Amino acid sequence: MSGLRRSDDPRLLVGPETSDDGGVYCLTPDLALVESCDVITPPADDPRAFGKIAAANALSDIYAMGGRPVTAMNLVFFPACSLPPEVLAEILAGGQEMLDEAGCCLTGGHTVEDDELKFGLSVTGTVHPAAVLRNSTARPGDLLVLTKPLGSGIIATAVKGELATPEQEAEAVAWMSLLNRRAAELMLRHRPSACTDITGFGLIGHCCEMAKGAGVTIRLDHAAIPLMGGLSGLIADGMVPAGCYRNRDCYLPDIDSTSLVPDLLLPLFDPQTSGGLLISCAPDDAAAFLADAAAAGVFARPVGAVLPGRAQPVLVA
CATH class of the missing domain: 3.90.650.10 (PurM-like C-terminal domain)
Structure with a gap:
């Protein structure tokens, strides 16, 4: 991605330069973190369905890197002047339903008042450093x-x-x-x-x-x-x-x-x-x-x- 510089930290295994689905940071020889964040506008009218879809969408990046999601934080942009709080409650409940299914722990989040409804999550997963999957390693014959x-x-x-x-x-x-x-x-x-x-x-x-x-x-x-x-x-x-x-x-x-x-x-x-x-x-x-x-x-x-x-x-x- 233009404008982003790869960190010099030697523990950074995957950075922004290859447009991978997440970043990977090595903690120990046997453990690395996979991190990603995604926010979307509603692709469905039902608030609970929107929450489920947004969470599944954010979790997917961790799976694509070969990782297992372990923690997540909600990111909400909510037009409180035009939508009732019950809508937000349903969105968050849908997201929680997906996190429960994934075995991923919600640790918190952040809400911003905005003119347009958006919802997503930042997600952290774990992976063995030798088992990281990339989008740039396909082989001829595959x-x-x-x-x-x-x-x-x-x-x-x-x-x-x-x-x-x-x-x-x-x-x-x-x-x-x-x-x-x-x-x-x-x-x-x-x-x-x-x-x-x-x-x-x-x-x-x-x-x-x-x-x-x-x-x-x-x-x-x-x-x-x-x-x-x-x-x-x-x-x-x-x-x-x-x-x-x-x-x-x-x-x-x-x-x-x-x-x-x-x-x-x-x-x-x-x-x-x-x-x-x-x-x-x-x-x-x-x-x-x-x-x-x-x-x-x-x-x-x-x-x-x-x-x-x-x-x-x-x-x-």
């Missing part, structure tokens, strides 16, 4: 696995525009409030070489970060990428968030997608809230992970592969 379907940004936009069906809204809320905990626990049994979670930059944006960091090219198999229901109709109705177009404008020069109609790519640029993990594993490990995930009822789909570096970091075919 296969890529995604653990949630895409489409939450488009559906959230349609909810605001009152064009989403109740079923579409319920599906998006269910995915966004699903912890990545079980997927991460399974992942760690199968020697992943790299991992990130899919959030605001969309699938293609996070693939670009992963590819550029490792000096590789990522091939995405368009037909294999899982999507939430009804996205094509919502896109046709114009329910595309501004962030989706910003992602497209930013990352389109980095991808080779000449065989596809441009509108088919929009879900791949869709900014996700509390999206899935994108995991890079050797083929045998990926196959074992997919088999274990299926047996455990954990959503996981193969979506592509890692190639030696080419002129463009992402190929969509």
Whole structure:
């Protein structure tokens, strides 16, 4: 990230320079801290659902780094002049529900009066220094696995525009409030070489970060990428968030997608809230992970592969 300088502290294992999902600080030869912070605006109308989604979103960064969340602090921006305190109570209760599910201890927080409602958490986790996962260490020959379907940004936009069906809204809320905990626990049994979670930059944006960091090219198999229901109709109705177009404008020069109609790519640029993990594993490990995930009822789909570096970091075919 421009403007940020990496600390000279030798115990800093992962800093801001690689756009990883969290920072990692070594305490002892066997213990390091994973730290992250995330704040979002409401992607759902229900306050408790908003709290759950915001907490799941913040916790995801720790899972993506190979860590286990242990403590968290609430960060609330609340328009007290326009919303009753009962709304805040429901948001915090939803966040607490997710922290309980994650086995993560709430230690406090901070509330700011603001014109726009926002909620998030700072989260601290633990990891063995040798087991830290990065977004910049994918290897040519790896296969890529995604653990949630895409489409939450488009559906959230349609909810605001009152064009989403109740079923579409319920599906998006269910995915966004699903912890990545079980997927991460399974992942760690199968020697992943790299991992990130899919959030605001969309699938293609996070693939670009992963590819550029490792000096590789990522091939995405368009037909294999899982999507939430009804996205094509919502896109046709114009329910595309501004962030989706910003992602497209930013990352389109980095991808080779000449065989596809441009509108088919929009879900791949869709900014996700509390999206899935994108995991890079050797083929045998990926196959074992997919088999274990299926047996455990954990959503996981193969979506592509890692190639030696080419002129463009992402190929969509």
